Amino acid sequence: MSKLVALPLSQLNLRKSEKWREFPADVLPLPVAEMDFEIAKPIRDALQEMISGSDTGYLGPIPELGINLAKFAKARWGWEVDPEQVFTATDVGVGMVEMARTIVNPGDSIMINSPVYHNMNNWISELKCISHDVPLTKSGLEYTLNLPEIEVGYKSGVKIHFLCSPHNPVGTVFTKNELAELAELAKKHGVTIFSDEIHAPLTYSASDFTPFLAVSEAAREVGICVTAASKSWNLAGLKCATIITAHPKQYDRAKSMPAAVHFRASLFGAIAAATAYECVEWLDDVIETLDSNRKFISKLLTEKLPTVGYRTPDFSYLAWLDLTRLDLGANPRDVLLKDAKLALSSGIHFGPTSGQFVRLNFATSEEILSEAISRIVSLA
Ligand SMILES: Cc1ncc(COP(=O)(O)O)c(C=O)c1O
Structure with missing residues (x-):
C-alpha cells in the first residue's frame, strides 16, 4: 500500500x-x-476508451456492475449480494426517493437520526412526507442509536427509516448488535429500513462495518441498501448508484419502479462503478x-x-x-x-x-x- x-x-x-x-x-x-x-487509473482508462470510441449513448444492461459489486462485498465484508437484486439509479438521492415512492404516500412519516446527512430531509420533502427525527444519543464524543425512542417512533406509524450507515457526519460505524436489534424492531412494527451505505467502503477497519443486509434474516426482510461507488472512488459527477435487495418483498418493490429509474443513470457512471469495485x-x-x-x-x-x-x-x-x-x-x-x-x-x-x-x-x-x-x- x-x-x-x-x-x-x-x-x-x-x-x-x-x-x-x-x-x-x-x-x-x-x-x-x-x-x-x-x-484510479483503471477507471480513467475505461472512461477514456469510451470517449475515444464515442461510446456515449444510453445506459442499457450492465451486468458487470452487479457482478463486480457482489465480488467486492463478499471479499470486503463476507456479504453475499445477488447480482440479480442490484438495481441502478442516478444517484443515492434518486435511489432513496424512487424506492421510497413504492412504499409511502404524501403525509406518511419517515424516520431520520440527526445529526445526519442533510439531504435526507430534502428527500423526505421531495416525497411530501413528514420527517420524524429521533436524534442519536450523544455521550461525550460518542454517538449511538436511541433504540427505545426509535421503537416509540416505529409504534407511532413511521413507514420508512432512512438509516445512514456508517453515519455521516458523526463518523460512527454502528455495531452488528445495534443493527440486529434495529432490524427486529422494524420487523415487529412493519417499518422498512433504507440503509444508505455510500461511505461504507471507506471504513478504516473493514471488519468493523456490517452491511445491513448481512446482519440477519430480519434485516434482509425489512432492509433495502442504497449505495454507490461514487464517494469512495470519487465519481459523484458520473451519476450512478445502486439499490440492493435481499428479500422477495423488497425485490418486487424494486422491480415495480419505473424503468426510467435505471436508464436515467449514466453509462459513464455505471462503467466507472463496475470498474471501481475491482480497484x-x-x-x-x-x-x-x-x-x-x-x-x-x-x-x-x-x-x-x-x-x-x-x-x-x-x-x-x-x-x-x-x-x-x-x-x-x-x-x-x-x-x-x-x-x-x-x-x-x-x-x-x-x-x-x-x-x-x-x-x-x-x-x-x-x-x-x-x-x-x-x-x-x-x-x-
Ligand atoms: C450519507 C450520504 N448519502 C448520500 C450522499 C450523496 O450521494 P449521491 O450524490 O449519490 O446522491 C452523500 C454525499 O456526501 C452522503 O454523505
Missing part, C-alpha cells in the same frame, strides 16, 4: 466541480464530499492516505486548538468538529467563511442541535489541512 498525493492547489483551482466552483478563489473550500486525489488496491491506498490525515488533524488540533471537540472518525474523510468553546457566535461556519476565508459545512444543516459544529473534508493534502486549521486558529 502507498499513500496518494493530492493534486496541487493550482490544478485543483481549475476543477469544474462544486467544491472548486462554489466559492471565490481566496476561499479554501473544504465542505462538499469530493476528494482532491486523482481517480481495491487504490481504495486501500486512499484509506491509508485518509487514515494518516485523520490522525494529522488530531495532532494539529491537540497542538493548536485543544478546545475543539474532535472524535477521530471510523470511516471516510469528514471531520465533525465541535467549535462551541471558540465562541464564534450563532453560526461559526459563516464567521469562518467571511473572516477566515475557509469554507466548511455548517452543523446546523445536519440537525437542530449541531449549530456549533462544522464538518471539514480532509481528503486533501497536509498543506491544505494545515492552512485550514491555521485559518480557524486566526479567529480563536
Whole structure:
C-alpha cells in the first residue's frame, strides 16, 4: 500500500466541480464530499476508451456492475449480494426517493437520526412526507442509536427509516448488535429500513462495518441498501448508484419502479462503478492516505486548538468538529467563511442541535489541512 498525493492547489483551482466552483478563489473550500486525489487509473482508462470510441449513448444492461459489486462485498465484508437484486439509479438521492415512492404516500412519516446527512430531509420533502427525527444519543464524543425512542417512533406509524450507515457526519460505524436489534424492531412494527451505505467502503477497519443486509434474516426482510461507488472512488459527477435487495418483498418493490429509474443513470457512471469495485488496491491506498490525515488533524488540533471537540472518525474523510468553546457566535461556519476565508459545512444543516459544529473534508493534502486549521486558529 502507498499513500496518494493530492493534486496541487493550482490544478485543483481549475476543477469544474462544486467544491472548486462554489466559492471565490481566496476561499479554501473544504465542505462538499469530493476528494482532491486523482481517480484510479483503471477507471480513467475505461472512461477514456469510451470517449475515444464515442461510446456515449444510453445506459442499457450492465451486468458487470452487479457482478463486480457482489465480488467486492463478499471479499470486503463476507456479504453475499445477488447480482440479480442490484438495481441502478442516478444517484443515492434518486435511489432513496424512487424506492421510497413504492412504499409511502404524501403525509406518511419517515424516520431520520440527526445529526445526519442533510439531504435526507430534502428527500423526505421531495416525497411530501413528514420527517420524524429521533436524534442519536450523544455521550461525550460518542454517538449511538436511541433504540427505545426509535421503537416509540416505529409504534407511532413511521413507514420508512432512512438509516445512514456508517453515519455521516458523526463518523460512527454502528455495531452488528445495534443493527440486529434495529432490524427486529422494524420487523415487529412493519417499518422498512433504507440503509444508505455510500461511505461504507471507506471504513478504516473493514471488519468493523456490517452491511445491513448481512446482519440477519430480519434485516434482509425489512432492509433495502442504497449505495454507490461514487464517494469512495470519487465519481459523484458520473451519476450512478445502486439499490440492493435481499428479500422477495423488497425485490418486487424494486422491480415495480419505473424503468426510467435505471436508464436515467449514466453509462459513464455505471462503467466507472463496475470498474471501481475491482480497484481495491487504490481504495486501500486512499484509506491509508485518509487514515494518516485523520490522525494529522488530531495532532494539529491537540497542538493548536485543544478546545475543539474532535472524535477521530471510523470511516471516510469528514471531520465533525465541535467549535462551541471558540465562541464564534450563532453560526461559526459563516464567521469562518467571511473572516477566515475557509469554507466548511455548517452543523446546523445536519440537525437542530449541531449549530456549533462544522464538518471539514480532509481528503486533501497536509498543506491544505494545515492552512485550514491555521485559518480557524486566526479567529480563536
Ligand atoms: C450519507 C450520504 N448519502 C448520500 C450522499 C450523496 O450521494 P449521491 O450524490 O449519490 O446522491 C452523500 C454525499 O456526501 C452522503 O454523505
